[in-house]
Amino acid sequence: MTRVADNRIFYDALWSASYVVPPQRFNTWPLLSRLAASAAARLEIGPGLHPRLPLAGTVFIDVSRTALAGLHPHGALTMLGEITSLPFPDDAFDLVCAFDIVEHVENDAQVFRELRRVTRDNGTIVFSVPLHQTLWTAFDDLVGHVRRYDPADLTTLLAEHSFEVVRSAGFGMGPRHRLLRDFAVWGLTRHRIKAMRWYNTFFLPLALRLQRRLDWAPGFADASRMSDVLLVCEATERAAPIPERYVSRAITNATVGPE
Numbered sequence: 001m002t003r004v005a006d007n008r009i010f011y012d013a014l015w016s017a018s019y020v021v022p023p024q025r026f027n028t029w030p031l032l033s034r035l036a037a038s039a040a041a042r043l044e045i046g047p048g049l050h051p052r053l054p055l056a057g058t059v060f061i062d063v064s065r066t067a068l069a070g071l072h073p074h075g076a077l078t079m080l081g082e083i084t085s086l087p088f089p090d091d092a093f094d095l096v097c098a099f100d101i102v103e104h105v106e107n108d109a110q111v112f113r114e115l116r117r118v119t120r121d122n123g124t125i126v127f128s129v130p131l132h133q134t135l136w137t138a139f140d141d142l143v144g145h146v147r148r149y150d151p152a153d154l155t156t157l158l159a160e161h162s163f164e165v166v167r168s169a170g171f172g173m174g175p176r177h178r179l180l181r182d183f184a185v186w187g188l189t190r191h192r193i194k195a196m197r198w199y200n201t202f203f204l205p206l207a208l209r210l211q212r213r214l215d216w217a218p219g220f221a222d223a224s225r226m227s228d229v230l231l232v233c234e235a236t237e238r239a240a241p242i243p244e245r246y247v248s249r250a251i252t253n254a255t256v257g258p259e
Contacts, residue, residue, distance in 0.1 A: 004082060007104055007144045008063045011048060015066040020049045020074060021204070027211040028052045028126075028230070032097070035124055039095035043118065045083050046101040051076070053097055061086065084110045091120045098127040103145045112161040119235040125163060128171045128230045129154065131223055151223040163233040168221045169214040172228035 023029055032052055036042055042058040044051060048067045051060060055074045061081045062068055068078040081087050083101055096119050105111050115125055130140070130148040140148065158165060214230065223229055 003104070003106060003144065003146070004063060010144060011064045012066045015049050015064055015070060018049050018070075018204075020051070020070050021208070023052050023054060025208050026050070026052055027214050028099075031214070031232070032126065035095050035126070039093075039124070041093045042095045043086075043088070043093045043097070045086075045096070045098040047071070047099070050099075052099055053095070059088075059093075084114060086114045086118050088118045090117055092118045094120055094123045096123070096125045098125075100128055100130075102127060103129050103147055103149070106146055108147075108157065109161075112157060112163070116161045116163065116235060116238070121235055121237055123235045124166075125233045125235065126230070127233075128228055130172070130228045131226050135227055151220060151229070155220055158231075158233060162236045162238050164236050165220045166232045166234050167216050167218055168223075168229055168231045169216045170221075170226045170228065171214070171230035 023032065029052070033054070036054050036058070042053055044053045044058055044060050046062055047053075047060050048062065048064065049070045051058070051071065055071065055076045057077070059077045059079065060068070060071055061079045061083075063080070063082055065080060068076075068080060071078055079087060083098065084105060084107060096115060098115070102108055102111050115127075119125055130145065131151060133148045133150070136145075136148055155165065220231070221229075
């Protein structure tokens, strides 16, 4: 079974027991609502049922049909697909978001090629990833992570794909305390249905209530004490044209509802 298939099974189970959390509930809303207001074309990749961009007028792509079906009644434009092969033409979007997605993919260079391909020059990409391989736990295995990033390596990777970090902040809603992480792993491994119920009725509302305001810093902030980072990047002029083989079907193929 492929990693994509593994992720689809895990997140279909998660979202089938969950509900849509409006983007206004997240601490990313003050930033993203401003960016969205001036972005004519917007894309969010892998939102699940926790979209961060405004639902109306935004294209959402996910590997989970369950998640897309949940977004449909709220007027979202949805497409089934993967981040390594986005079904959109070059330079299709002014604003692209991918929260907690990149670390799930083996070929992250292909991820950033695709993100840059569909983002217009001077457009904005906002994404989050976990940091520091030394912080790896069983929770990373459970949720399907491939890696945790070294900040210097990530900065180099972004520059190689014509992205410039404009600002950054510490980020993350996952369990930080070791005992909570161990409890999450135990519950989702041995009592998945009950664990999903606990997550939706107690842990998620509590996490939303306890969210801290994002503490932004210019560029890539000192990440020595961060477990996860949220990055706002500008798509700079490409060093060379993107091969025609990456061109795919148009944004207009997005539907109001899951495919």
